[in-house]
Structures are given as structure tokens and as C-alpha cells.
Amino acid sequence: MKASVRAQMSQSLNLTPQLLQSIRLLQLTAPQLEMELRQALDRNPMLELDEGDEAGEVDAESPDASDEVAYEAAAWDELPDPQFMSGMSGGASMGDEDATARIAGGVSSDWRVRLLDELRLDWKPADLALAAWWLDRTADTGLLEGERDALTAEAAAELGADPSALEIVRLRLLHGMWTGLCAVDAAECLGAQLDRMPDCEALSTARSIVRDHLATLARHDSKALASAIGCSIDVADRAVALILSLEACPVPDAPSQGDDHIVPDVVVRKLGGTWRVSLNGRTLPKVRVSPHCEAGLSRAPGDVSALRGLLDEARWLVRGIAMRNDTLMRTTQVLVERQQAFLDQGEESIAPLTLREVADAIGMHESTVSRITTGKYIQTPRGTFELKRLFAVRLEGAEISGAAVKAIVKRLIDAEPPHAPLADETIAGLLARQGIRIARRTVAKYRDQLDIAPARARQRPVAMAAAR
Known part of the structure; x- marks a missing residue:
């Protein structure tokens, strides 16, 4: 065995405690930030409440949004994306861990x-x-x-991956922790869940129903189902009960965060024909470095290193909050500017908008925009909602967003005759007349997301419709 010595150069990013604090402040929600500031006031005597001005809304022209703050905000913009956000692309290894992933977040x-x-x-x-x-x-x-085959071919061309490797990953997702995910259809989704159930008398019958007789199951006709399978009605009923215990949608709800009340971080209103953005300063205590403590510390004799450490901590906290507010303000201004039509006219006018477009507009990275918009809420004349709602995916082959199309679908269904509801194919045809060409299955997907039943279930007799 031959021993050798090899020199190797590598680059790494070391995050200072101050920068880590700035990143954490960036992604805190309004209630979390309020708790952080009150705890800091309790433990650091160098901080005090700024009661000189009445707390209120801070406009975009506030002197807090200085050039110095904007310059220092670029410090976290140099950080790499968390690996899960980039899909582990770019040849990064597990050893190249993003240091920001160690910061606790919601x-x-x-x-x-x-x-x-x-x-x-x-x-x-x-x-x-x-x-x-x-x-x-x-x-x-x-x-x-x-279609699975079409998606596999698209992925193979786009990622340069082997089709068999793609199918293996899909099957791992299908039979993974969220069993049934990435299924081709409802039969495969339910079948994957049945595969994980313990063996019982009704299991084989349930597999047969899911595989070949879902349409009969949907009609709730136990006699026809038993006849089609060749079993007794009692066995068919037990199999149906087993199927009904499965999850129709394998995607679980997000875990509860404990505190569900919403506090808007920014407020937008229309004044003089112009949309104005302001920070909601009424929800947060305003803190500053105590000028008396700072002046007294400069003249104090002896070893005051511990107090100077508290002073530095207070300065960094105040500066980090200013950086957070500046980034939040700039990001919201771009969002409001790009989505003025949505604020004026409603959901049908929401424009396609991505993280990259906003990041380019404010001169920062996508990860910065993602952090500052997650869990932050905006109060508008159309209601209070998360900033991320102002982002919208562009519909393929069209200059309109999927969210806008979904709103149009809802309007068409709301206006349909009660005795003659619009089928998904008819809605797709009406959209095509407006220059929006989408498939019938896409209309069905939007309808399901809106929790609207199919046309047959929405139909009401003429007499009942007249009575209503």
C-alpha cells in the first residue's frame, strides 16, 4: 500500500453569531418577533423601549430604511440555499450542509x-x-x-436520468411515509395503502374492488359489486368498509402551530389612486439602545467587558430588526406593484409571479425572499392573507396564472343554471374562447381544489331551482 500526500483547496462559509441572529429575525413571524423583543428587554439592561414616538404604521419613506441597512441586508443574501429547497441539485454532498438549516424555523x-x-x-x-x-x-x-410515461420521458430529457431510476423513486414515494403519494390514479393510491395493511379476510376482495370496480363502488351498489366480484354481499360490505377507512388524499395536513391568530406584518391601502405600503408597527414594541447606559459605559472605570458584550448584543439586535423591516418593506412593495390588478379587481386578475422575479427586482436572492414572505401576513382591502399568496405559477403556454384560472372556473360555476350545470369539458371550452386553453382534467383539478362537486351532483330539478 502506497502512502501519498495531496493538497486540496475548498471554500466554506462561516456564519458569525450576528449574521445567524439576523437570519433568524428575518424569518420570525410577528408574534414570534414580539416575544423575542420582550425577552431581550428583560435580559439586556442596555435595551429600552422607545416611547418617543407613538407606535403606528411605518411608511416606506421611513428613515429606518437607510442605505446602511440595505447594504448590510446583503450579508445574508450571500448564503447558499437550504439543500431541500434546491432538490439537492448542483452536485452538493451531504457534507456540504447549509448552516442556515440549523436555525429553528416554523x-x-x-x-x-x-x-x-x-x-x-x-x-x-x-x-x-x-x-x-x-x-x-x-x-x-x-x-x-x-400521464406517467409522458412525465417519465420529460424527466429523462430534462434531468438526464434513467427512466428506471425515475420509476424506482416514484415507487419509493408511493409506498413511503405518505403511502399513496405520486400515484397514477386513485386505484394505485388506494392499492398502495392496502398493501401496507395486515392480512384479513376482506383484504383480497378490497384489492379486487380497487383494481377493477371503482366505478361500481362509487354507485354504492353492494349487490352489483358482489355480483361483479363473485362473492357474498356480506363479504363485499366488509371490503367496502376497509376501503372507506383509507385516505383518499395521502397528503396530510400541516401540523398545528399552537397559535392560530393572525397578526398582519404589513398594511396596504389605496390613497389618492396609489397603493401605499406600510409596516404594522402597532403590534411590536419599539426598542433602542439606552443612551444613558451607553454614555455611562464609555466613562466607567475597571473591567466592563461583560457590559460591553451586552451593548454589542443590543446594537446587533436593533440593527437586525432594521434590516428585517427594510427587506420586508422592499419585498412587499414589489409584490403590491406587480399585483395591483389583483388588489383592484380580485382573484381573476392575479398575475404570474415567481420568487426569482421578486428577488431580481430587489437585488437579493430567492432564499431571502422565501424567508421574508413565509409566515408574514399583509392586510389589504380584500382581506388579510399570507404574502406568499401574491405569488402565482404561470399557466403553461399562457400569460395567465393558474390561480386566476381557478377563480374564473369558480365564477363560471357560480353563475351556471341550477338545472343545467356546466360539465368540466364545457368549462374548458368556455375558457378556450377567452384564449385560455387547458385540458378537461385541469378544470377537474381546479374544481376539486375549490371543493366543488361534479356537474351531475350539482344538478337540481327545475322546480327546486325555481323555488330557490
């Missing part, structure tokens, strides 16, 4: 991010990249948005 409202965050503990980076691709093509119902 649970994401996106189930895809939550699942990838769990899988990254055990899965290889290459498999995670393929899993992220499949999840991006999976609807909120847990089923694939398209």
Missing part, C-alpha cells in the same frame, strides 16, 4: 417542502433531486398531474 405550509425536509435525512442527494421533480408534478390530491 413548519412550511407547502407539503412538498415538508416531505423533502424529512426525506433528506435518509435519502441520497441524487434520489432527492428526482423526488423533488416528481413532487413538483403532483397535485395537492396526491396524484400525478399527467
Whole structure:
């Protein structure tokens, strides 16, 4: 065995405690930030409440949003993306851990991010990249948005991956912790869940129903179901009960965060024909470095290193809050500017908008925009909602967002004749007349997301419709 010495150069990013604090402040929600500030006031005598001005809304022209703050905000913009956000792409290894991933944060409202965050503990980076691709093509119902073979061919061309490797990853998701995810159809989703159940008398019958007789099951006709399978009605009923115990949608709800009340971080209103954005300063205590303590410390004799450490901590906290507010204000201004039509006219006018477009507009990275918009709420004349709602995915092949199309679908269904409801294919035809070409299954997907029943279930007799 031959021993050798090899020199190797590498780059690494070391995060200072101050920068880690700034990143954590960036992603705190309003209630979390209020608790953080009150705890800091209790433990640090160098901080005090700023009661010089009445707390209120801070406009975009506030002197707090200085050039110095904007310059220092770029410090966290140099950070790499967390690996689960990038799908483990770029050849990064598990050893190249993103230091920001060690910062405690809230649970994401996106189930895809939550699942990838769990899988990254055990899965290889290459498999995670393929899993992220499949999840991006999976609807909120847990089923694939398209034909499996077509999606596999698209992934093979886009990622350069072997089709068999893609199918293996899909099957791992299908039979993984959220059993039934990434299924081709409802039969495969339910079948995967049955495969994990303990053996019982009704299990084989339930598999047969799921595989070949879902349409008969939907009619709730036990006699026809038993006849089609060749079993007794009692056995068919037990199999049906077993199927009804399964999850129709394998995507679980986000875990509760404990405190469900909403505090808006920013307020937007229309004044003089212009949309104005302001920070909601009424919800947070305003803190500053105590000028008396700072002046007294400069003249204090002896060893005051401990007090100087508290003073530095207070300065960094005040500066970090200013950086957070500046980034939140700039991001919200861009969102409001790009979505003025939505604020004026409603859901049907929401424009396609991505994290990258906003990040380019404010000169920061996508990860910064993602952190500052997660868990932050905006109060508008149209209601209070999360900032992330102002982002919208562009509908493929069109200059309109999927959210806008969903709103149009809801309007068409709300205005349909009660005795002659619109079928999904008819709605797709009406949208095509407006230049929006989408498939019937896409209309069905939007209708399911709106919790609207199919046309047959919405139909009411003429006499009942007249009575209403």
C-alpha cells in the first residue's frame, strides 16, 4: 500500500453569531418577533423601549430604511440555499450542509417542502433531486398531474436520468411515509395503502374492488359489486368498509402551530389612486439602545467587558430588526406593484409571479425572499392573507396564472343554471374562447381544489331551482 500526500483547496462559509441572529429575525413571524423583543428587554439592561414616538404604521419613506441597512441586508443574501429547497441539485454532498438549516424555523405550509425536509435525512442527494421533480408534478390530491410515461420521458430529457431510476423513486414515494403519494390514479393510491395493511379476510376482495370496480363502488351498489366480484354481499360490505377507512388524499395536513391568530406584518391601502405600503408597527414594541447606559459605559472605570458584550448584543439586535423591516418593506412593495390588478379587481386578475422575479427586482436572492414572505401576513382591502399568496405559477403556454384560472372556473360555476350545470369539458371550452386553453382534467383539478362537486351532483330539478 502506497502512502501519498495531496493538497486540496475548498471554500466554506462561516456564519458569525450576528449574521445567524439576523437570519433568524428575518424569518420570525410577528408574534414570534414580539416575544423575542420582550425577552431581550428583560435580559439586556442596555435595551429600552422607545416611547418617543407613538407606535403606528411605518411608511416606506421611513428613515429606518437607510442605505446602511440595505447594504448590510446583503450579508445574508450571500448564503447558499437550504439543500431541500434546491432538490439537492448542483452536485452538493451531504457534507456540504447549509448552516442556515440549523436555525429553528416554523413548519412550511407547502407539503412538498415538508416531505423533502424529512426525506433528506435518509435519502441520497441524487434520489432527492428526482423526488423533488416528481413532487413538483403532483397535485395537492396526491396524484400525478399527467400521464406517467409522458412525465417519465420529460424527466429523462430534462434531468438526464434513467427512466428506471425515475420509476424506482416514484415507487419509493408511493409506498413511503405518505403511502399513496405520486400515484397514477386513485386505484394505485388506494392499492398502495392496502398493501401496507395486515392480512384479513376482506383484504383480497378490497384489492379486487380497487383494481377493477371503482366505478361500481362509487354507485354504492353492494349487490352489483358482489355480483361483479363473485362473492357474498356480506363479504363485499366488509371490503367496502376497509376501503372507506383509507385516505383518499395521502397528503396530510400541516401540523398545528399552537397559535392560530393572525397578526398582519404589513398594511396596504389605496390613497389618492396609489397603493401605499406600510409596516404594522402597532403590534411590536419599539426598542433602542439606552443612551444613558451607553454614555455611562464609555466613562466607567475597571473591567466592563461583560457590559460591553451586552451593548454589542443590543446594537446587533436593533440593527437586525432594521434590516428585517427594510427587506420586508422592499419585498412587499414589489409584490403590491406587480399585483395591483389583483388588489383592484380580485382573484381573476392575479398575475404570474415567481420568487426569482421578486428577488431580481430587489437585488437579493430567492432564499431571502422565501424567508421574508413565509409566515408574514399583509392586510389589504380584500382581506388579510399570507404574502406568499401574491405569488402565482404561470399557466403553461399562457400569460395567465393558474390561480386566476381557478377563480374564473369558480365564477363560471357560480353563475351556471341550477338545472343545467356546466360539465368540466364545457368549462374548458368556455375558457378556450377567452384564449385560455387547458385540458378537461385541469378544470377537474381546479374544481376539486375549490371543493366543488361534479356537474351531475350539482344538478337540481327545475322546480327546486325555481323555488330557490
